[in-house]
Amino acid sequence: MSGSSGLPDNVVIDSVALRSLRAPERLRLFKLTSGDPDSHMLSLLRGRPELARCFLARRDAEILGWSVARWYKPPAERPRNAHISVFIDPQWRRHGLGRALIVAATDFAIGLGIVPWVSAAGDEQLAFYQACPWVRIARAPFQTR
DSSP states (O other): OBOTTSSBTTEEEEEEEGGGOOHHHHHHHHHHOOSOTTOHHHHHHHHOOSSEEEEEEEETTEEEEEEEEEESSOTTSSSOEEEEEEEEOGGGTTSSHHHHHHHHHHHHHHHTTOEEEEEOOSHHHHHHHHTSTTOEEESSOOOOO
16 A cells, blocks of 8 residues: 555655764665675765765665765765665565655755766666656766765
């Protein structure tokens, strides 16, 4: 059953600075995040940069998925781009969490005057992101800096 937000009942989206994540939250995000050891998202979790905001889909205390907006310069400086990424627990895919998390991250970036970008290296990613509003799509993976 779905609540008025379009999310499954009792699922909420929380916003938190990446640096403010508690150890159990970071551990859960590491478990949710796929990718090779050089992946952009794993690099963010390890480095905990200041200019990154997380959005967590939670049901009670359990994190079901997450997205992040990562930017490299203060919003007043150019270029003003943010990398947006999302991961969902496989059991919770196709329930609207990915879209809700992308919207939360892109709304945040746009609110700062930053252009949201996503990486869609695979066809499944491309199809998902093409249906998401307000994002620009890169066909290559984001590079860690």
